[in-house]
Amino acid sequence: MARGGGGAVVIGSLFSWIADPAHWSGSDGILNRLLEHLWYSVLAMVLALVIALPLGLYIGHTGRLRWLVTATNAARAVPTLGLLFAFALWLGPSLRGDLAFLVPATIVLVLLAVPPLLAGTYAGVEAVDPAARDAARGVGMTGWQVLRQVELPCALPLVMSGVRTAALQVVATATIAALIGLGGLGRLLVDGIAFGDYPQAAAGALLVAVLAVLLEGLLALLQRRLVSPGLGGGRGAVGGSRNDDDAAAAEANARMPVGPGGMAGGNS
Amino acid sequence: MIRFDGVTKQFPDGTVAVDDLSLTAPTGKITVLVGPSGCGKTTSLRMVNRMIEPTRGSISLDGQDTGRMDQAELRRGIGYVIQHAGLFPHRTVLDNIGTVPRLLGWDRTKTRDRSRELLERVGLDPHLGDRYPAQLSGGQQQRVGVARALAADPPVMLMDEPFSAVDPIVRDQLQDEFLRLQDELGKTIVFVTHDIDEAIKLGDQVAVLRVGGVLAQVAEPSYLLAHPADDFVADFVGRDRGYRALQFQATPRLPLRSERTVVLGERPDSDAGWLLVVDDDRHPLGWVEPRRIGGRAVEDADLHRGGTVARADGTLRGALDAALSSPARRGVVVDDSGALVGTVLAHEVLSAIEDTDRPERDEDDPVHGGAVAVAADEA
Ligand SMILES: Nc1ncnc2c1ncn2[C@@H]1O[C@H](COP(=O)(O)OP(=O)(O)OP(=O)(O)O)[C@@H](O)[C@H]1O
Ligand SMILES: [Mg+2]
Numbered sequence: 001m002a003r004g005g006g007g008a009v010v011i012g013s014l015f016s017w018i019a020d021p022a023h024w025s026g027s028d029g030i031l032n033r034l035l036e037h038l039w040y041s042v043l044a045m046v047l048a049l050v051i052a053l054p055l056g057l058y059i060g061h062t063g064r065l066r067w068l069v070t071a072t073n074a075a076r077a078v079p080t081l082g083l084l085f086a087f088a089l090w091l092g093p094s095l096r097g098d099l100a101f102l103v104p105a106t107i108v109l110v111l112l113a114v115p116p117l118l119a120g121t122y123a124g125v126e127a128v129d130p131a132a133r134d135a136a137r138g139v140g141m142t143g144w145q146v147l148r149q150v151e152l153p154c155a156l157p158l159v160m161s162g163v164r165t166a167a168l169q170v171v172a173t174a175t176i177a178a179l180i181g182l183g184g185l186g187r188l189l190v191d192g193i194a195f196g197d198y199p200q201a202a203a204g205a206l207l208v209a210v211l212a213v214l215l216e217g218l219l220a221l222l223q224r225r226l227v228s229p230g231l232g233g234g235r236g237a238v239g240g241s242r243n244d245d246d247a248a249a250a251e252a253n254a255r256m257p258v259g260p261g262g263m264a265g266g267n268s
Numbered sequence: 269m270i271r272f273d274g275v276t277k278q279f280p281d282g283t284v285a286v287d288d289l290s291l292t293a294p295t296g297k298i299t300v301l302v303g304p305s306g307c308g309k310t311t312s313l314r315m316v317n318r319m320i321e322p323t324r325g326s327i328s329l330d331g332q333d334t335g336r337m338d339q340a341e342l343r344r345g346i347g348y349v350i351q352h353a354g355l356f357p358h359r360t361v362l363d364n365i366g367t368v369p370r371l372l373g374w375d376r377t378k379t380r381d382r383s384r385e386l387l388e389r390v391g392l393d394p395h396l397g398d399r400y401p402a403q404l405s406g407g408q409q410q411r412v413g414v415a416r417a418l419a420a421d422p423p424v425m426l427m428d429e430p431f432s433a434v435d436p437i438v439r440d441q442l443q444d445e446f447l448r449l450q451d452e453l454g455k456t457i458v459f460v461t462h463d464i465d466e467a468i469k470l471g472d473q474v475a476v477l478r479v480g481g482v483l484a485q486v487a488e489p490s491y492l493l494a495h496p497a498d499d500f501v502a503d504f505v506g507r508d509r510g511y512r513a514l515q516f517q518a519t520p521r522l523p524l525r526s527e528r529t530v531v532l533g534e535r536p537d538s539d540a541g542w543l544l545v546v547d548d549d550r551h552p553l554g555w556v557e558p559r560r561i562g563g564r565a566v567e568d569a570d571l572h573r574g575g576t577v578a579r580a581d582g583t584l585r586g587a588l589d590a591a592l593s594s595p596a597r598r599g600v601v602v603d604d605s606g607a608l609v610g611t612v613l614a615h616e617v618l619s620a621i622e623d624t625d626r627p628e629r630d631e632d633d634p635v636h637g638g639a640v641a642v643a644a645d646e647a
Contacts (some may be wrong), residue, residue, distance in 0.1 A: 129354075129357060131350065131352060131353075131354035132354060132355070132356050132357060134319075134350060134354055135348075135350050135354035135355070135356065136356070137319065137343070138317065138319060138343060138348040138350060138354070139343060139344065139348060139367050139368050139371065139416070140339075140340045140341065140342070140343030140344030140345075140368065140371055141340065141371065142340050145371070150356055150358075153358045154356075154357060154358050228357075228358035228359070228400070229400060230357050230358045230359065230360065230400030230401065230402060231357055231358050232402075
């Protein structure tokens with residue numbers, strides 16, 4: 001009973017914290033933190049896409065450099081937090097102002113996003129029906145046209161599930177940028193804990209979660225618009241992407257506990 | 269005209285798939301490549317549009333060496349029907365058909381109109397145009413594959429077992445439609461199959477390959493049936509070849525007898541043996557035994573429909589089959605409009621067969637003898 005009552009108090013103060021208009025405006029307000037968080041995430045995603053998409057298409061199209069996919073996947077085992085501090089200590093001193101924090105954080109987020117993007121793109125292209133690829137060459141498409149008109153559209157379900165996995169991880173993990181002095185929603189969390197303002201910390205965690213869910217919905221919509229309906233109908237590619245979606249969601253959930261409980265435990 | 273000149277293909281692993289193939293596929297004709305599995309049919313076909321490059325020898329298209337042409341350009345000029353259709357799963361049926369026109373730079377409207385026209389041409393319902401390949405049956409997919417190959421109206425078509433993935437009845441239907449289409453279009457076609465019956469039915473000329481990619485014989489179907497070059501070809505062509513050869517022999521003037529008939533719904537005026545039932549336009553409907561129906565009017569249910577009907581200008585095979593299948597032992601022969609001309613007995617067809625000439629054997633060149641002649645100005 002008492003615990004339940006305490007929980008209600010926490011949730012109540014959490015919502016009244018979020019509902020307070022004073023907490024939304026200003027350079028350390030929710031709105032600005034949200035924009036910062038989005039900015040770090042989008043920056044990392046764009047850079048990761050620029051690296052992973054062409055590379056994945058190349059590997060899938062030519063069958064060369066396959067070991068890269070395995071290697072980047074193995075690299076996911078390196079702990080993110082350790083990596084962040086290592087880069088910050090190494091690069092920070094030689095960079096000026098905000099860049100000293102932004103660059104290490106972005107590098108870590110990009111490293112996090114590349115493996116699922118690369119794996120999704122590569123697997124998508126490789127899974128294209130060989131008969132369709134053969135037909136594409138047979139009707140007189142150039143190598144570039146085969147890639148652009150057949151392999152990429154057919155690979156899209158798996159590419160998109162890679163994008164969703166990567167985006168969720170990036171949004172969730174961008175929270176830790178605050179640990180090396182950057183902004184973003186992680187700021188609310190870190191400062192909240194540091195100053196004992198637990199409603200603020202909880203609000204930070206909640207907002208990250210809400211942002212991730214919204215993003216997931218948006219990307220799902222985008223996927224539905226981009227992927228040809230012809231690739232549906234319970235055939236191989238789609239079944240695969242469903243499973244990947246589940247994996248993506250599971251992984252994202254696993255990363256969510258960067259919340260008050262976990263952090264507080266770490267502090268004490 | 270497509271010309272193979274001493275073409276050999278050896279794969280990197282040492283397999284010789286095609287061995288010193290020399291063959292001409294004449295303009296406007298169907299040349300069928302047939303042979304057991306693994307004999308190099310697909311490899312031969314794919315060397316024409318350079319999906320596979322020959323190890324030795326050359327292939328020319330209307331006198332031009334394909335080895336010197338730009339690959340993509342060459343392929344856009346050749347319709348290619350791939351085994352099991354190979355449609356693009358992410359494109360609608362219409363967009364699949366319009367692939368080559370779009371690559372050639374046609375605008376959207378023109379491509380769309382052309383794709384619709386072809387959909388109809390290959391006998392598909394227009395409403396299928398907006399479907400995706402996964403929503404079609406195997407037979408429908410193969411038709412779309414044919415339509416896609418025809419879209420830019422290429423003079424040359426390569427077809428790799430295009431009718432293999434369907435049941436025998438649909439296959440027969442597709443073959444008939446294909447022949448009707450070819451009658452209109454007159455393409456230069458190389459057609460691959462492992463089914464000798466399909467080869468005989470469709471080919472103006474049939475090339476039999478043996479394992480190892482060696483040409484065993486190339487000839488017109490009737491010649492092939494009459495004069496297999498060796499045991500392998502004889503074996504491959506199979507049983508009943510004497511009977512099947514009759515389908516290439518036009519019926520000479522048969523001694524037709526007039527047949528007593530009764531119009532459906534009327535009373536027979538005699539009760540002896542079998543009586544032929546016709547409709548008001550004298551189209552034969554079936555046979556009836558008057559003594560079994562006891563003098564009443566002939567009803568639909570009384571008809572015996574076992575007999576086939578031969579056309580007076582048809583083949584000897586048709587005439588013989590009509591005689592053999594008729595319960596009255598008299599084969600029904602009709603004219604162009606399907607109206608009764610008369611009947612013929614099996615022994616009369618047989619003596620007509622005895623009087624016809626078989627295709628003459630070419631003693632000098634057993635492999636190429638009987639091949640479709642290529643006009644001098646083409647060669
Ligand atoms: N890429 C390749 N590498 C090595 N050997 C090959 C390759 N492609 C085909 N072959 C071999 O070449 C021979 C001819 O193959 P091909 O596909 O032309 O046969 P096919 O007559 O079309 O047979 P099927 O009726 O089974 O389709 C076979 O022995 C096959 O194993
Ligand atoms: Mg084959």
